[in-house]
Every structure is written in C-alpha cells, then in structure tokens.
Amino acid sequence: MNLKQLAESLGLSQTTVSRALNGYPEVSEATRQRVEEAAARHNYRPNLRARGLATGRSNMIGHVIPISTTHEMMNPVFSDFIAGAGETYSNSGYDMTLSIVPDDAEDKAYRSLAQRKSVDGIVIHGPRADERRIKLLESLGMPFVVHGRASAEDRDYSWVDVNNRRAFARATELLLDLGHRRIALINGLEDMDFAMRRRQGFEKALADRGLAANPAWIRSDEMTEHHGYASAREMLAMTPAPTAFLVSSLISAIGVRRAIEEAGLKMGRDVSVITHDDELSYLGNGRDVPIFTATRSSVREAGRIAAAMLLDLIDDPDRTPRHRLLEAELMLGSSTGPAPDES
Template sequence: MNLKELSQHLGLSQTTVSRALNGYPEVGEATRKRVTEEAHRQGYRPNANARRLATGRSHVIGYVFPSDRSIMIDPIFSDFIAGAADIQSMRGFETLLHAGGEENEMAVYRRYAEGGLVDGVVVQAPHMDDPRLALLDSLDLPYVVHGRVGTRQDGYAWLDIDNRGAFHKATKLLTDLGHTRIGLLNGLEYLTYAQHRREGYEKALHERGLAVDPSIMFSGQLTEENGYRQAKRLLQSQPRPTALVMSSMLMVSGALRAVHELGLAVGTDVSLIGHDDGLPFLNAEGLVPSLTTTSSSIRAAGSRVAELLLSLIENTNADLPQEMWSVDLIVRGSTGPVPG
C-alpha cells in the first residue's frame, strides 16, 4: 500500500496523512492516532529518504548500552525494548541499538547528535550521579530517562516507578508477620533504582526498631546464579534470615533452587518476596507456592517512555514530562508468619 492508497482508505488528503505520519504539530492528536494505527494495520511504511528530506528528521530512536553480555541477554531489557519498539514502529520510527564496541557511551551520543542519526535517545539504568544528562543537554538531543538520577527530579524528562515505596511495603509486610531477620538481594547500588529499593527496605526496618545488618544484604547483577549463590549463603548462615526480599524474578528463580536444595519450605521455613516486571516466562502466580511480589510491567514502561520521547520530538517546546508510577504489592503464598 502506498501513500495515495492509504489516504483513500482513510478518506483523508495525502497531505494530512503525510503530516500525521511525520509528526507535524498542526495535525490533531485524534487524527494522528487514527492515521498511525491504520498505517500499522495495513503495513504501510513511508519512504525513509523522502521522509527525512521532507522533515529534516531521521525518524530513529537510539538506545546505547555497554558491551555487557548480561545486559544483552537480560529479559527485562528485552521486554522494555519490545514495548518501546511497538510504539515507535506504529509512529513510523525505527529503533537503533548500539551495544558496546570501542566507543564509550558518551562518544556514541556525540556521534548521534553530530550526524543527525537519531531524533532522540532513551537513557537506561541512570546512576545516582549521572554525567550523561549534562552531555545530552549540551548536544540539544531530546531524551527521556527510564528512572531518575539520584535525588534529582527537575530539569529533565523521566519515567520511574516508586522503588522506595515498593520495597518499604514488601519489607513492612514481613515485619508485620513477625520477621526480624530479613535478607535483601538487590541490584548494583550505584544505580538509582537499587539505592532507592535499599532505602525503602531500611526504612521499614527502622520503623520496627530493627537494625540494618549488612551481612544479610547483597548488591550485584540481577542474575539467576547470584540469586542461587547468595540465597544459599544467607540461608546457611547462623542465625539465618527467615525471609528474603529480592529485586528481580531472575534472583527469585535462583533463590528457589537454593531453598529446595536446603530442604526448606517456601512460605513456612522461609518467606520470599520478589519484584515482578511481568515477564511472560517467569509467572509469579504460577509458582508453587505462588510468589508474593511488588509488581510493575516493564513492557508498559517501555511503551510509555517511547510515547513521552516522541511527544518531545514533535514539540520541543513542551513541558518536560515526569511520571512516577506506583507499584502494587500482591500477597500470595510465599509469605507467612515467622517460623516458631
């Protein structure tokens, strides 16, 4: 299907359809949505070179990652990109992934901006003190941060989940059940999300008058192997934790292996809570017993971040979007009272 046929199918002029697909601000949002959704259904793809000449845009969104094998095979990363790509494709934008190589991330951003290779970028895994934002501001390259940079909230576009609140609720549930030794298996704590999760965990302990014990806490890559090794280490210590709070379902998978090897019963001998990003092949409800989780869809986050970035690209004078998503605590069978 070409532009003329798509226009006739929609009952709109070719100019209106072209402007809707290319993000012109004078096209109403309802019309833009109708055109882009129908173009997606019909498999219409505008000519990239003609579109770039007409708009001065590349219609490409960039993602830059280090050459870290654990990131490239991380299902959380994959699900986020899938959600973002769905929206970008519907709006006629391609997805450009840069993974490692000799260039560092800052050099890639400079090359993207100087060459006009992308119209905007998504910043992933923000640090507590992150130099990428100052660089992107200086390059005048639109961006949205998935997460936040430390305690800084103003001056940039972001979407984050309430990591502090999520792990406060999870830990409080356990203290309400009588647990006093609660282990934490967390991500790398130079990353903002992991630091916020630790703060929420510690807040719940302090509220109950419990000391924070670094010996039953772990910070590292969110892998199944780390979940297994660290859960086994903690559950073999004396006195052992009676509950574990974990930052990913991959860690939960490893922890379950350790629990079973040690002959312990989940929900009775040890309570488990994990963070669930809604990954289709790690179903918290389908485990036996079903897993208590803090829950927020990473795929939905990817879709929303893409929407926010495309809005910034289409209207560079718009207010910078900033969204905080609440996180649900879903109580299931993996949590129970402290063992007698």
C-alpha cells in the same frame, strides 16, 4: 499506492498531501482529515526516507549499549521494555536502532548520533545515581527520556520509573506484620539508582518499627539466579539465619528458592520470600496463584510510556520535562507466611 497516485485520487498536489501527512500547520484541518482517511483506506504508508527529507527527521530512536552491559540485551527486563517501546515507535512511524559500543566510546557514540542526525531521540537505560549521560545529551540538544531516575542529578529531565522505595518499604512492612525480624536483602548493584532506592525503602520500613538492617544479611550484585542462590545459601548457614528474604528480581528469587530447598527447608513455611516481579512475558510468576509474593510492575508498559513521552518531546522540543512514577502492585503468593516459632 504511492504518493503520486494518492495525490491524483484526491485531486491534490503531492506537496499538499505530503504536508498533510506530516502535520504541517498550513494545511487545513479538513484537508488533513481527508488525506489521512484516504491514506488509511488505501493502506498508504509514507516512505520514511522521503518523509525524513521533508521534515528534517530520521524517524529513528536510538538505544546505546556499552559492551560491558550487553548482557542486558539478554535480560528479559530489557527485552520487554524494548518490545513495549517498539510497539509505540511502530504505531507512530518510527523505528529504533541499537548501537553496541566499547565502554570508553559511549560518549563519542552519542555525539556521533547527534552530529549525523541519525536519530531523533534517545532512551537512557540503567541510570546510576550520579548519571553523566543526562548532562551530555542536554548539551547536545538531543531529546531523551530516562528509564529510571538519577538521585544525584539536580537538573530537571524526563523520566519513567517505578516507585522502588515505596515498593520495598511495603514488602518489608508485610514481612514485619507476619512477625519476621530477621529479614535479608538480596539487591541489585547498588551504584544503580533503582537498587539504591530499594535499599532505602527496606531500611526505612525497619527503622519505622525500631529495627536496623543487619549488614551480614545484605548482598548486592548482578541480579542472576546464581547471585540469589549463593547469597541465600551463605546466609542460611549463619547462626542466627534470616527467616525472610527480600529479593530484587524474580530471576534471583529462583536461586533463593533453590538454596532454601537445598537446606531442607520449605519456602513459605520455614523461610519467606518476597521478590520484585517485572511481570515479564516469558518468565511468569505462576498462573492462577503467584509462586512468589511480589511487588509487581509491567516493564512492557513502562516501555510504551517512555516511548510515547519521547515522541511527544520530539514533536514539541519546548515542552517542559515530563515525569511518570509507576506504583508497583503487591501480589500475595505462596512464598510468604508467619515467622517460624523461635521458642
């Protein structure tokens, strides 16, 4: 059924039906409800191009990916976030576009999207502590939501983030309660805001117990399996060696486990491991009993929340910035145990 047929079935003009479906305030609530019920009954979906002409919107959300970070598109964290956001976009009649651009053309890409009105809003991924894109998008008048936060940014803006500092403080406290004092941190790149906050949580939990982090037991790099493996292998060869590892991703933790086993040790008995688990669809942390003790959060749910927040900002440009801080759940698995007897 097209718009004309829907309007004829209701005895209304096409203009009235179109305005009712697009939320124009001059249409009465009774008429709007009648039109929406008929549209649902006949499985009518507005033509997005026509709808865009009527509302001045593209019904498109933008995600800009610099070439140097295209590996993120293969990262299950990015994929799950996009899947969650995509569900929300689709339910609201929106689509998304991914723009792959050279690193030095990222700002130009945002300016082009704004100038051509190609998208109605932007999601910023992977913010750094000194994130520059926030100021740029504000200057362009483009609605946006940040997946994460930028510690050095004083202005207010909309964001969805996990409480990384608290999550890693709790994980460190658990290891301390188990008697561990030689605790290593295998982190993500620390110019990224989330990794910086995780290190702060780790260091604060140690300081609260009168301990200091050992710089020799801290590594920071891309969160790959090899990063986890190489870092753990190097530290386990030290004297003394760490008795526990706090790891920033499940992927890296798999590498840590490989290094522990290669050293002839048993995870959970000789060496404990706690990781951050983004509760990914295609990379599970065991079934009934988690393999790794983990600080867990759903990145797919974060995608849904960020998308809904952005669509609200698009519908009401004068809305004050919104914030959502998600707490990670600490899940006990088989990768942690009491510190080994050092006598």
